Amino acid sequence: AMKRVIMFGFAVLTAFAWTGTATAAEYKATMKLASTQAMDHPYMVGAQKFADLIKERTNGRITVKLYPSNQLGKGEREMTEGIQQGAIDLLVTSTGPLGGFSPSINILDFPFLFRDFKHVDLVLDGPIGQKLLDDFEKANIKALAFWENGFRHLTNARGPVKKVEDGKGLKIRTMENKVHLAAWKTAGLNPTPMAWGEVFTALQQRVIDGQENPIAVFYSNKLWDAGQKHFSLTEHVYSPSPFLMSKKTFDAMPKEDQQLFVKTGLEVAKFQRKINRDAEETKLQDMAKQGVTVTRDVDKASFKKAMAPIYSEFSAQFSKAEIETIMNAK
Numbered sequence: 001a002m003k004r005v006i007m008f009g010f011a012v013l014t015a016f017a018w019t020g021t022a023t024a025a026e027y028k029a030t031m032k033l034a035s036t037q038a039m040d041h042p043y044m045v046g047a048q049k050f051a052d053l054i055k056e057r058t059n060g061r062i063t064v065k066l067y068p069s070n071q072l073g074k075g076e077r078e079m080t081e082g083i084q085q086g087a088i089d090l091l092v093t094s095t096g097p098l099g100g101f102s103p104s105i106n107i108l109d110f111p112f113l114f115r116d117f118k119h120v121d122l123v124l125d126g127p128i129g130q131k132l133l134d135d136f137e138k139a140n141i142k143a144l145a146f147w148e149n150g151f152r153h154l155t156n157a158r159g160p161v162k163k164v165e166d167g168k169g170l171k172i173r174t175m176e177n178k179v180h181l182a183a184w185k186t187a188g189l190n191p192t193p194m195a196w197g198e199v200f201t202a203l204q205q206r207v208i209d210g211q212e213n214p215i216a217v218f219y220s221n222k223l224w225d226a227g228q229k230h231f232s233l234t235e236h237v238y239s240p241s242p243f244l245m246s247k248k249t250f251d252a253m254p255k256e257d258q259q260l261f262v263k264t265g266l267e268v269a270k271f272q273r274k275i276n277r278d279a280e281e282t283k284l285q286d287m288a289k290q291g292v293t294v295t296r297d298v299d300k301a302s303f304k305k306a307m308a309p310i311y312s313e314f315s316a317q318f319s320k321a322e323i324e325t326i327m328n329a330k
């Protein structure tokens, strides 16, 4: 009987270890957090805050190490694959390639979907946003929160762009995103998808004339040094940044730590969006000092009109009703 008890005890202990349900007091881990951006970009300022809070709140049991500037992959698609496989634990990424992992997320990529930051927060922090985050589970990814990239703007080396016709024929890099690609084609530009890690050199060698990104990405990467002298405040699409975690890593954590990661991810989302928004105007003024021509009075209606046909192009995947629920949120 003693032997049976011992064997039973052993089996229970083994099961315990194998399902990874250590108590929070004994769980220890060192995790990798990656992004395409450098330490001065709001992604990594947010990441640093997250790492500090996790360290403090777990009394040093969990260390989050930061890997900025494409150190763990040449772009966001590659790094999201790393998240799926568990080679990367945490990732701040735009929605660029994410439709290939969780198709529903592409609904946020439609041009001129959001009016302003208030509208963005309302949708992303409400039931629609939560559903989009939850959908990632099917792709073996735990999406913790929506951090921010920002409203995207068109930049180029050819000349000032005030209305959509001024951009005709421009060879621009887009993200690896079918909605963005279709929008720019429809608008009469010549878009080509590319991983972020290849963009600076492609601009420098003038393989492409331009690109589009939020102010913080343009600024932190000093794209004027790659010949991008013309910046137009097109605000053609809002670019959210899901803060992703490997489901493998998440599932191996004790419940208490899982809850801590979700809570801290959401808390940093608020901080990260704020510092991003607060710094945009200063960065724009600094860019002008660097010799960038900033076109502020963009005819946004011309872009909106030129891109509008893509809403019906994708109507099989995203119904008018679904899109309108987001557009009309107040």
Ligand code: EAX
Pocket: 036, 037, 076, 093, 094, 096, 149, 175, 195, 196, 212, 213, 214, 217, 239
């Ligand atoms: O997420 O690839 C892109 O243009 C992204 O906006 C950038 O990597 C930040």
